[in-house]
Amino acid sequence: MKTRVAIAEKMGDPFVIEVADLADPKENEVRIKVMTTTICHSDLHGVRGEHGPFEGCATAGHEIAGIIDAVGANVTYVKPGDRVLCGVVRAGCGYCENCLRGHSWFCENLPPVAFRAPGPYTRANGKVPIQTNLGATGFAEYTNAHESFICKIDDDIPYAVASAMACGFITGFGAILNRCQVKPGEGVAVIGCGGVGLSAIQGARVSGACPIIAIDVMENKLELAKKCGATHAVNAKNENPVEAVKAITKYGAEHVIIAVAGKGIKRQAFDIAAPWGEAVIIGHGRAEEEMLDDFNAMEFMQGKRFTGSVMGAVTLRRDIKKYMDMYRKGIIDIDCMLTNKFTLDQLNEAYADAESGALKNIVVIGGEA
Numbered sequence: 001m002k003t004r005v006a007i008a009e010k011m012g013d014p015f016v017i018e019v020a021d022l023a024d025p026k027e028n029e030v031r032i033k034v035m036t037t038t039i040c041h042s043d044l045h046g047v048r049g050e051h052g053p054f055e056g057c058a059t060a061g062h063e064i065a066g067i068i069d070a071v072g073a074n075v076t077y078v079k080p081g082d083r084v085l086c087g088v089v090r091a092g093c094g095y096c097e098n099c100l101r102g103h104s105w106f107c108e109n110l111p112p113v114a115f116r117a118p119g120p121y122t123r124a125n126g127k128v129p130i131q132t133n134l135g136a137t138g139f140a141e142y143t144n145a146h147e148s149f150i151c152k153i154d155d156d157i158p159y160a161v162a163s164a165m166a167c168g169f170i171t172g173f174g175a176i177l178n179r180c181q182v183k184p185g186e187g188v189a190v191i192g193c194g195g196v197g198l199s200a201i202q203g204a205r206v207s208g209a210c211p212i213i214a215i216d217v218m219e220n221k222l223e224l225a226k227k228c229g230a231t232h233a234v235n236a237k238n239e240n241p242v243e244a245v246k247a248i249t250k251y252g253a254e255h256v257i258i259a260v261a262g263k264g265i266k267r268q269a270f271d272i273a274a275p276w277g278e279a280v281i282i283g284h285g286r287a288e289e290e291m292l293d294d295f296n297a298m299e300f301m302q303g304k305r306f307t308g309s310v311m312g313a314v315t316l317r318r319d320i321k322k323y324m325d326m327y328r329k330g331i332i333d334i335d336c337m338l339t340n341k342f343t344l345d346q347l348n349e350a351y352a353d354a355e356s357g358a359l360k361n362i363v364v365i366g367g368e369a
Helices: 041-047 159-180 195-207 219-228 241-249 263-272 316-328 344-355
Strands: 002-008 015-022 029-038 063-071 083-086 142-146 150-152 188-191 212-216 232-235 253-258 273-281 305-308 338-343 360-364
Touching (some): 015 142, 029 159, 041 344, 063 159, 083 159, 150 316, 159 195, 159 273, 159 316, 159 360, 195 212, 195 253, 253 263, 263 273
Parallel strands (some): 188 212, 188 253, 273 305
Antiparallel strands (some): 002 015, 029 142, 029 360
16 A cells, blocks of 8 residues: 655655555554654664664654554454554563563564564655664554554553553653562662653652652753652752762662663763662663773672663563553553654654654654544
């Protein structure tokens, strides 16, 4: 079928909206009518080649919510008309060794996928754009995805909220609940109060953490962090975050979430953590800018940990169901992180607005957010 899709001619180029041919869904694939795609900062990095260089044209967008339009052979989880979200986390088979151990991200029975692989679109000039993310292309009217990337959403969940859940929210919120397994009364510090950081702060609040310390350089984000549950706010432009956290906690925080890129920030986070605590990496930049040469192995001898979290360590279809229920009951607030609405034709404006500090812009494609 023919559909409108945003295409960047090469790395770093602005998007042009054009009509391209979308292939029919393959075996185990679905076609989605895209309703909304929220902008994740990974989208900004991906098109600029900062998650790995690429040649030729490309598509983007991975925080997708929409309606199943068609299904390929052997699709059993969804049918046309189902409301779904689609991101970069995959639901595992449920019965291989890794799935049974709770590591569905490493399911042994799913086909391998890769960033920067050829997508399902063919342009009028015959070129096939690469897809700068794993699951699908969100900045398009229709897109294809493997069934494993899909999770059904309830009828009362707005598409924009589901889009945000598809990546940014679960990355921060899930890191607290699933990776850190924060206990009531433990201290949490979050460096970087964008969408992921604010989601981590909400996770800390739900977990009963105290204190919850938000660290950023933008006052508006720190104010929002307080509304999301932060008990303290530290502006890293005005004070030393390590000293500030030690003044609040005495020994440092049990859990430090790094939700922003920067090599020096990793060192800072490790210093903020208590001697028995942990620093958890979520945010990153270019690989060559994240090489760590300012750590000494002896620093780990007291038991302090330096680790990472991928996509909140979620089990997709189990955890999204819980998060939808938390949303409808007012336990979590995703709406507060959604900022401005744009159309597909305004995608370049939406990107520029995100670059200037907007938390989570919404690209409304199917006419309903």
